[in-house]
Amino acid sequence: MEPNNHENDGGECDWKPRVRMMFDTEQEAYDFYNTYGGRLGFSSRRGYVNKSKEGQITSRQFVCNKEGFRVVDKRDPLIKNPRQEVRTGCQARLVIKWDRNMQKFFVIDFVEQHNHIFVPTKCTHMLPSQRKISASQATEIDLAEKSGIRLNATFELMGNKVGGRESLGFTKLDQNNYLKTKRQNSLAYGEADNEEQITNIFWADAQMIMDYGQFGDVVTFDTTYKLNSAHRPFASFVGFNHHRETVIFGAALMYDETADSFDAAMAKAIPIVMPNTTHRLCTWHLMQNALRHANSIFKDKAVKDKGMKSILSKFMYDIEDEEEFTLKWKEMLDKYEVRDNHWLKLTFGVKEKWGWPYVRNAWGAGMSSTQSFDAFLKDFI
Template structure:
């Protein structure tokens, strides 16, 4: 009997949330609801949170990512291609509360109904909350790196574990250039040669590292191409430039990698993105950090609310 058919004594599927269900941690509850969402075809995000004076979470709400409505942005009227409205005011949610006696979280409220259609099974891996590697996979990658196994080899291994490379997105190198110098003029020349090989058809999106010279050259040659920053490269730069300051501050169990990942993959609303960023700067006392200022200045090129529809 498959997992979809497994039922407990109350007649409920063991993968479906129910009131009074308990969890040891907030993350465990998130993962359970996210797995449930993945099975049905919807994405989730964290909603409100209440904490005690000691910092212990006392209650937390998880919502469907189509909850609420996007705040009207006055700049939308000036935008050529305004972002599509993705929220529908969906009321589906899961609320957990901390029980001091049990020392566990329990489900205090569960709203099952959604006001929108679900994503087809073959597309659920593209949902925001599903586009992540698991904690066990992250540990596996870290162990592989410490053992001298190259990163691409570690991903190759995980790909084989879940059905082979055909089950994952591949990177294919179809061209390369060896440059004598990295000036704006050189990149303009390179991009023009690239367009020639592509029959003058420019890509919809181009991902680069945080190279200011390339950023200058791209709009000259490809004005209609959206320029985004490679999140992997951005993360490596974050670890070099800002990780130490987060280790020194009171960010419990979180380094720069965890902090930045939230803005890359979890926060879908522009207003929430800005508020959370300011909150992070205040909490960690890093308002004067030069690298963070520069990175926030180009948030439209890497932050989830700005690039998710690109």
């Protein structure tokens, strides 16, 4: 930040924002406005941002935490103890803009007035934007976690050391978020140099191995159940025993694969690892993909057939002859004028894995979908 801009100018205090004040970075501008808010007694947050095609921030607005109003949620009337409304539509703000020539950000708008009272000085350290965990506090939290001390106990102990939790400068939620972020960073970038990062986990206990030896004639494999926000798959290997009860042969959790890429790799690996195995696709998932990728092109043209679901079902369960299958498929493409549909081309290319003439002779223990096990999993995951 430009040091000359913080000198007294016409009676202005050096910690108060002014139009034309310059900063080297967006973060520097936010820190200055946040410090200013801490001195007055309000919490700040980032507002709108504009960026160039290259990703460079061209303008940014910083606002009071009480800016705007909470969005109305249709579920609000059902909440027994609704959260207190904290926003007041405050118009206080600081707006910065990037100057290409100067290679700096400068203040183009500053609204000083707030429409609410400020927090007392003794309480400002607990404002959302002012709360922070210091380096020494972070070290103490890390040591407590490694020693097996519970998070609640750690928070209480640290609070007692400084005369009360309200004097810590952070909340229990901040502590939990700190540890959560640290774990996520550890998974993303690895731990210390002398430690290896776990990327994929596969497990099968003794009972699973015995069950596979006895009942492994038919195995269902699914990577779609309970995908997390990063689309990392949990994979399950499942079958039936002689009482037609669900048995698990193994499971895997994958951190460095997406479901789509892993399923593609499995399709290539199965003929190599299990050459005498017939690989079939789950009919339920195939139908869901059909409804997602192709149903719209049949909606207006196949009213009598009730769309893609009815059309695809015939090829899954009714047609027994391979030549008839191919002939009926071509007739379907011509009838609905969908010869160039990319998804239909790909699906026909793997017809040996789902078409009834190709899969009906391979024993499948009556299983054509993984959905029954997905329902079974809900009791445990």
